[in-house]
Amino acid sequence: MKTYLPARFRVRRDDERCIRCRVCERQCGFDVHHYDEEDDSLYCDDEKCVACHRCVVFCPTGALTVEKNPLSYRENYSWRPEAIEDLMKQAETGGILLTGMGNDKPYPIYWDKLLLNASQVTNPSIDPLREPMELRTYLGRKPDRIDLAAGNIGRWTRRAPQVAIETPIMFSAISYGAISLNVQESLARAATEYGTFFNTGEGGLHKSLYKYSDNAIVQVASGRFGVHQEYLDAARVVEIKIGQGAKPGIGGHLPGEKVSAEVAATRMIPRGTDALSPAPHHDIYSIEDLSQLIYALKEATNYTKPISVKIAAVHNSAAIASGIVRAGADIVAIDGIRGATGAAPKIIRDNVGIPIELAIAAVDSRLRAEGIRNQASLVAAGGVRNSADVIKAIALGADAVYIGSAALIAMGCHVCQACYTGRCSWGIATTDDYLMKRINPNIASRRLTNLLRGWSLEIKEMLGGMGINALESLRGNRHHLRGVGLSDTELEILGVRMAGS
Amino acid sequence: MILLDEAEQVLTIDAKGVYYRELNARLRDAVENGVKKVVLNNITGQRYLGTDLPGEVELEVHGTPGNDLGAFMNGPTVTIHGNLQDGCGNTMNAGTIVAHGRAGDALGYAMRGGKIFVRDDVGYRVGIHMKQYEGKVPAIVVGGTAQPFLGEYMAGGVLVVLGMGLQEGERHRANFIGTGMHNGVIFLRGSVEQHQLGKEVGVREPDEADWQLLRSLVGEFAGHFGFATEELLRGRFLKLLPLSLRPYGRLYAY
C-alpha cells in the first residue's frame, strides 16, 4: 500500500563539505544514506530518518544537518499533524501504534513550577566544597523506634536489611534485550564506581555482569525471565515490577528477532522466541497476593535483602502504596507518566498515569498520615532531567530517584523515540551485533560517572545553599519548596506554599 | 573611673558596666588627645576593642573582652590578660593581638596582615580565609591545640599550632584541617591522621627557610609569654600546604 505519510525530517548535506567518506552511510541504523558510485554522490531517504543525529555527529566535515520537514498543513487545532499522521499509519497497517522513550506531550512538568530555597543571614549557607556534605542514603525498612532494652542493636539491622547509596540517584530498570549487553555493563560499572545501584530490569542478569552484583537491583516481573536462585542471591535488592510509568497496566513484548543467543541464555528461554511479559503477575490478583510474593522472595533470600515493589503512578497511588507497605515491601518505587520504555503503545504512553511529582507527594503524605512512612523507602522515577529535579523529588518526600532516560542520553541517546525498532544508531536500544559495538563500556561508563559526579556536586551546592549538610534533613522537608503558577489544589497536593507566602 | 598618667601618656579605665559604644568612643577620644596606651580593667564582654584606632596605640585588656576584638584593626597592639571570645581579628589589616589565654571561633577570619598570638587553645575555623597580598603576610601562632576547620580555605599567611598541653603520643583532635586551602602554610607540631586533613592539603617536612620563619614567629611567641623558644621548636613539625592554587579546576563544565 502506498503510504500517504510525508517524511518528518529532511537531511541536508552540504555537498561542498562532503568528502564522500561514507561514514553517514555506515553510521545510520535506519539506512537513510546511500552512496551512488556512478555519480560519486550520497543520497538520502528522508522518510526513514528519525532525527537521531548519529550521522550529523560523526560526519568528519560537518556536512550534515537534520531539519524538520517544513511541510505545512492547513492550521487546525484539533487535527494537528501528529493526529493526522498517526491515523494514517493505522489506516495503512491496522495495528497499535508503537513508540519508545517517555511521554512527549505537554502535560504540566511540576518540577518547573517548584522553586528551591536558600539561606540569607538568619542561617548560614554551607560551603559544600570545604565543609562536610552528606548524600549517603540507606534504603530499607526502618523501625518506629530503637529499643535499647531489647539488647544487641546489630541484630535489628540484620533483621531489616539496609542498603547504602552514596548519591540519591540510581539507574532505572532497563532490561537486557531492550538494550545491549554493553549498555547494561556500562550502567553496572558506573553504579559500582559511584556507590549506587543499577537495575537489571526484567531480562535477567548476564553471566558476565555478576561481578557487579553488589550494585545490582534485580527485577522479578510477570514474565519471570532469568529469575533463579543464583540471580536472587547475587542482588543487593530484589524488585517486584508491577508496572512502568510508560505503560501502566500492560505487559511487555520483546520480539523474537531481538532474542539472540545471549539474550535467550540470560532470560532462560529458547532463542528467537518472543519474550512475553503478561500484564499482571498471575500470582498477584490482589494485595494479599503481593504480600505472598514479597514473603516468598524474603524467604528465598533469607531476609537478607530489601524487597522493592515498583508501580506506575496512577490515580490512587497513595492508597496502593499504603497497601504495598503493609504487604511488607521495604522499598516502594513509583514511576511517573514521563517514565520511558523501549517499546509501548503510543496511546497508553501518552494518556495513562499521572506525573511523578504529584504521586510522590501524595504517597509521602499518605504514609505519614498513616504513621507508616518509616516502614519503607520511597523511590521516585519517571521524568528526572537534572539535579534540581532530583532535589525537588527528595524535598517532596522521596528517599532517592531512578533515572533511565537521563542515563541513556548520557551515553548518546538523542531521544528519537525509535527504540522499538531495534535499529538504534547509537547502539543503545539494540541487540544487533554491529550496532551494539558502538557502546564502549569504558567510555560510556565514564560518561555516566561524570553525570553522577556533576549532579552530585550540584545537589551539594543546592543543599549547602539551603543550610543543610545531610540529605536526610531535606527528605520530605517541603518548607524548602515554593510553587509558582499552581492552583490551590495543586499546591495542597504537593504540600507546598505559593512563592512569596 | 579614669586615671591618666600624663608623663607616660597612659590612660587607665575601669570598664565595669560600661557599654561598648561608650567605651570605644572614650578610647577614640583619648587617642585623639595623645594617649599612647590604655589599660582597660574589668572588661566583661565589650565588643570591638581595638577597632578604629590609629596604629601607634597600645591596649592592655584585663578581663574577657567581647566578640570581634580587633575587627578591621589597622595597627594597634592589643594585649589581653584573659580569654578571647569569637571572631577576634576579623578582617584585620595590621597590628598585633596577644592573648594570655585561649580564643574562640573564627579567629583571624579573612585577616590580611598583622599577627595574633594565643597562649592556649583556639576554637573552630581559626585562620579561615586568611590571605596574603603583596608585602602583607598575616600570622597566627597558637600555643595549644585547635578545633576543626583550622585554616579553612586559607588563601595566604602563616598558621602555627604548637600543641602544648597535648600528652605524649596524643594527636590533635581537629578534623577538616586546611579544607579548601589554596595558599599559605600551616605548621603543626604534633601528629594528626590523614583523615583529619582537608583533601586539598599536602604534608611536607619543613625546609631550612621554613625553620627560619618558625624560629622567628615562635621566638616572638615565646617572648610574649615567657617560654623558651628552643623548647617550643623541639619535636616534629608538619608543614601543611595546598596541593594546588586552584583546587577546583575540574569542578565546572564549560
Added chain:
Amino acid sequence: MESTRNRNNPYGDDKVIAACCLFGMLDTTGKRIGGRDSIEAIANMHDRGNGLGGGFAIYGLYPDWPDHYAFHVMYTSQAGRKEVEATLRSNFHVAHGEEVPTRQAAVSNPPTVWRYFLQPEERALIGQSADDYVVERVMEINTGHRDAFVFSSGKNMGVFKGVGYPEDVADFFKLDDYRAYLWTAHGRFPTNTQAWWGGAHPFSILDWTVVHNGEISSYGINRRYLEMYGYHCTMHTDTEVIAYAVDLLARRHNLPLNLVCKVLSAPLWADIDRMEGEEQDLYRTLRQVYGSLLLNGPFTIIIAHQNEMIGLTDRIRLRPLTAATKGDVLFLSSEEAAIRLVSPELDKVWTPLGGEPVVGRVKSEAAVVAPTGQVLVA
C-alpha cells in the same frame, strides 16, 4: 489559644526565625541558688537579643509541691481563665492555684499569669501514664482554648517568659525572689516583630525545657516526623520541635540523653565508618532510624529537666557555646564574658566540640567533670 500559630506567627511563615543568647547554671550538689547570677549573666549579652523575648527555666522551684504537676498558664481574658480552670478541675485534682506574683517592669502587654499544682485524677488514667495524660491535656488546652496558653507543666520546676529583654522579664516575674539548683535563661532576637509571650524561650513539655540559639533548616521534616508520633507543632517555631524531639526520644523511647544528643547532632557518616563493632552498629542504626530528627543548620541548645542540664551544638559548631566549672557549679553560655561576670575565677573553661554534649547532673555521689570528654556524669 484557639490559634496559637496566628498569635505566635501572624504572618504565617513556615517558622518564626530567631537568634539569641543563652545561659545556664547548675549546682551539682542540688543546693538552691538565687536568680541574681543568671539574670546578670543573660543581661550581659543584651546585644544578642532585641527585647522581643526573654525567659527562664528554673528547677527545684516548688519544693513544697514536689509531686504535683505545676502548670503555668497565661491568660488574655478573665473568660479564658474561667474556661481553663473548669477544664483543669474536670481533668485533675487541683491542689492549689494562685496568680503568679509580678511587678511593674519594662515588658510589653503582659498577660495574666496563674499557676496550678495538679495531679491527674486516678480514674482518668485508663492504661495511660500520668505524663502522657498531662501531655495530651496540655496539647488540648493549647490548641482548643481561647485566650489561654499552658507554657510550663513539669514538677518542681517552672518556666517564666515573656516579651521584653530577659532581665526585664525577670524583673516582671520577681525572679530574684526565687531559689533553685538549675537555671537556664534566654534572650531572643526574632525576625518577626509581633512577638507573643508564648513564643519566647524556654519551650517546654512536662519538665523538659529547651533554650535555643540558631535556625533549624531541617525544621520541615523534623516537624513532619514528630507529627507521626502525635505531636502538634502549634507554634511553628523550630525550638518547639526540639522540645518534642527530646520528649519523644528520652521519655517515650527511653534513650539516654547522650544518645538523644547523638540523634539531634549526629556524627558524620565518615566518622561512623571509622568506628568499630557495636559502637558502629549503634550509631549507624541511630542515624538510619532517627535521621529525620537530625537538627540541621546552626544551633546551640541547653536542654534541662529534673537534675540534669545538657549543652549541645550542631555537628559543625556554627553557634557558640562555652562551658565552665567553678566548684560544684557547671555553667553554659553563649559567651564566656557572661560567666566571668558572675564567677570571675573559674576552675575550668572550655568550648565543647560540635555535636559533643556537655552533660551536668546533680550528683548523688560525686560529679565527674571532664573538659576533654565533655560528658560529665554523676
